[in-house]
Amino acid sequence: ILNVEQSPQSLHVQEGDSTNFTCSFPSSNFYALHWYRWETAKSPEALFVMTLNGDEKKKGRISATLNTKEGYSYLYIKGSQPEDSATYLCAPKRGTSGSRLTFGEGTQLTVNP
Amino acid sequence: DTAVSQTPKYLVTQMGNDKSIKCEQNLGHDTMYWYKQDSKKFLKIMFSYNNKELIINETVPNRFSPKSPDKAHLNLHINSLELGDSAVYFCASSPGQGGFETQYFGPGTRLLVL
Numbered sequence: 001i002l003n004v005e006q007s008p009q010s011l012h013v014q015e016g017d018s019t020n021f022t023c024s025f026p027s028s029n030f031y032a033l034h035w036y037r038w039e040t041a042k043s044p045e046a047l048f049v050m051t052l053n054g055d056e057k058k059k060g061r062i063s064a065t066l067n068t069k070e071g072y073s074y075l076y077i078k079g080s081q082p083e084d085s086a087t088y089l090c091a092p093k094r095g096t097s098g099s100r101l102t103f104g105e106g107t108q109l110t111v112n113p
Numbered sequence: 114d115t116a117v118s119q120t121p122k123y124l125v126t127q128m129g130n131d132k133s134i135k136c137e138q139n140l141g142h143d144t145m146y147w148y149k150q151d152s153k154k155f156l157k158i159m160f161s162y163n164n165k166e167l168i169i170n171e172t173v174p175n176r177f178s179p180k181s182p183d184k185a186h187l188n189l190h191i192n193s194l195e196l197g198d199s200a201v202y203f204c205a206s207s208p209g210q211g212g213f214e215t216q217y218f219g220p221g222t223r224l225l226v227l
Contacts, residue, residue: 031212031213032212032213034215034216042220043117043203043218043219043220043221044156044203044218045218046215046216046217049213049214049215051212051213087154089156093212094212095212100158100161100169101158101212101216102158103155103156103157105153105154105155106154
């Protein structure tokens with residue numbers, strides 16, 4: 001079982017603020033890292049899948065970076081909007097047989113208008 | 114046009130009963146999963162099937178039995194329900210079982226055992 005840590009656990013920002021949060025995971029046998037966005041009362045939706053060290057992905061105002069050597073990924077949101085309020089989950093996967101996604105606890109973001 | 118659907122959405126039942134949750138995906142995916150969202154809101158994998166074959170079976174009580182009649186369906190049967198089984202159960206699917214494959218989640222089934 002992977003030890004996946006996300007910080008902070010929760011975050012309140014004002015509309016228009018830019019913010020970022022962290023996902024830490026064991027760097028050994030790294031294969032891929034997934035980011036999901038999970039709105040209250042809905043189901044998780046995929047944001048990014050990242051595989052290479054130094055990868056940077058972007059989707060609108062949301063971007064993510066990956067450092068596989070030190071075992072962390074950052075998710076950035078530029079100019080947060082109330083509709084960005086959600087829990088952001090990361091899930092790394094190891095490149096070993098029988099491996100599966102291990103979800104972190106998530107960072108719960110609330111954007112106040 | 115729901116991609117991954119689950120029924121029922123809500124399930125309230127008495128301790129000791131047997132119940133099933135159904136999951137269907139119309140995405141043509143080969144791999145399906147069952148997750149449990151525990152009391153701390155973690156999503157934990159329970160089972161995974163690839164082309165109707167069980168590939169992941171986490172440490173789950175054997176009261177939980179998945180069944181995949183075809184690759185578009187993965188049902189979860191729970192025998193002798195206990196209070197601790199109360200949780201939200203999510204079904205998901207992905208094109209294959211590779212680590213870079215995005216998983217698509219169903220809406221969840223909220224199970225309450227009284």
